[in-house]
Structure formats: structure tokens, C-alpha cells
Amino acid sequence: YVRTQREWTLLLIALGGAVGFEGLWAVKQHFITRVDRVAGTLDHANSLSMYFCLTVPPLVAVAFSGWSRLLRWFCALAAALGTVGLLLTFSRAGIPVLAVVVLGTTLACASWRLTASRIVIRSIVVVFAAALVAAAWTKMQHRYAEATMQEEYFDPTIDGRGIYLRLAKMIATDHFFGVGLNNWSFHVSRTYGPRLGFRFVDYDYLVSVYGTEDAELFANSYLAAPAHNLAALTLGELGVPGLLIFAVLWARWFFMGAAFLPRPREEPMRVMGVGLFFATCGIFGQSLTEWTYRQSTILFTFYILLGALASLTSSRRSDVAMSTE
DSSP states (O other), X not given: OOOSHHXXXXXXXXXXXXXXXXXXXXXXXXXXXXXXXXXXXXXXXXHHHHHHHHHHHHHHHHHHHOSSHHHHHHHHHHXXXXXXXXXXXXXXXXXXXXXXXXXXXXXXXSOOXXXXXXXXXXXXXXXXXXXXXXXXXHHHHHHHTSSOHIIIIIOTTSOSHHHHHHHHHHHHHHOTTOSOXXXXXXXXXXIIHHHTTOOOOOHHHHHHHHOSSOHHHHHHSOOOOOOSSHHHHHXXXXXXXXXXXHHHHHHHHHHHHHTTTTSOTTOHHHHHHHHHHHHHHHHHHHHTTOOGGGSHHHHHHHHHHHHHHHHXXXXXXXXXXXXXX
């Protein structure tokens, strides 16, 4: 149970430790082993980016308004390392998504009663952020110039993110209840990709010729990737009912976190509610262009934080009930 200050502190230390480690590992990968787009201990740069979009906002919230000075500085350091790590992924969606959720968390949690120390610290933070962006600007320009919006979403001849939206529509037209969880790549590679002119390798062909023992063979074959959009992937695999149920879940998660936004700023538990709200916004934002929500590292972390938010929501309701008696 996450109910008292002790449990919240343990959760934050664990979260900050994980984020700080991934951030340091990203720095090591980029500057020592010369990895162009870092992935940390995850399998892809975009996966690491989504992980940071999820985990950095709660740390930022506590850094501005935590329970103790030591915990605040710890969370601030972890959040800074996570921000650096995300920037080194050069994720085209992750960078603006993190910027928006961190700005939102800051506006919602930071005190506006300015003191000399706050002015100095916040000025240092702004300079640090500007320096990071300036150092990575050339690489960022190159990443964003790799494909235009027209090429990425509207050109039917390019295997971009737009193709997955069209594939999801085709699958839903044929299968109201979807093709089954984790079956997207199989059906797109075999049936729906060729309809749009993409000649993926058929899974059945690989199995019949090579068997199922050579995992590397499947990894290196031209197979359809999961849809680079969580809604499209859910629609294709779980159909219209699955997408509607999933949408209701997301609405509930947003509602639980948003309920803490209007509460008084001096409430310590409000800070965590707001941080978890923007964490949900972060993972949702990058899920518009990625499917990696489903990867175990990200999924487990998200559900742990949602469990904490549910506990926080229950405590808030108990406080409201007691105050009205």
C-alpha cells in the first residue's frame, strides 16, 4: 500500500534511482561508446524516450514541492538526468512531449512567491535547459528533417506512420473484434501490407522453411512493425469494442489525476497527484506515435504509478468524506 509519507518516499527513491541510472547510462552510451541515438537498458531509443516522458513529471513535481529538502534535491537530480537522457534519444515526438508535460508540471506545482534563492535556482535551470537544446540543436534539426509531415503521414507509398492508420482502418473493416492481441504484425505482413503495396515476409513462410528456433532470423526479416500509434494498434488487435473500453480506461486515468489540479498548493499529496497526472499525459502523448506502451518495462512502471494514484484518490475521497461529516 502507498498511503503514508514513508511509502511515498520509498516509491520516489526507487523511481528516481531508476530514472537516474537510465540517464547516466544514456550519457555513457552517447559520449563513451558513441551511440548515436541512445536506448539505455531498453531495446530502442523511442522506448527510452517514452519511459522518461512517463517518469520525469512526478520527479519534477516533488522537486518543486516535496516533503524534505533532501528528497527534493534527489528528485531534481534524477529529473535532470532523465531529461538529458531523453534529449540523447533524439526522439522527434519525445522531446516536445517532455517539454510540454514538464512545463505543465512546473506551472502547476512551483511556488510563485519568489525569493532570491528561487530566482537563482530557476535561472540556472533555464540556462541549463537552453544549453542542452543548443548543444543538441544540429542533431535535432537533422532528425526533424528526415521526413516531412506529408511523407510521414500522407504519402501512401512510404512505410511511415500514416500507413498504420490506414492499415488499422482496413483491419477494423474486416474484423469488428480485431485480429487478436499481438497478432497485428502477422496479419499485416501476410494480408494487409500487400494490399497497400508493401511486400513483407510472410511468417508462415519463415516457419515452414526455417522453423521457429532462429529468433534472429525473424528479427532481421522485413516483417510489419506494430502500429506506431497505440489507438491504431488497439483497434486492429482488439477491434472497435476493445478501443472503446481502452478509451474509457484512459479517461478514468486522466480524471483521477486531474482531480488534484484545483486542490490547494500547500497540500503535499496534491503534488504527487499532479505529477502522476502529467506522467499519464506524457505516456499518452508519445503513444500517439509509438506502440511501446506495451513493453514490459514501461507497462509495469505505468501501472505501479497508476496504483499509487488510485491509492491517492481513495485517500482524497476519505478526507473529503470526513470533512463533510
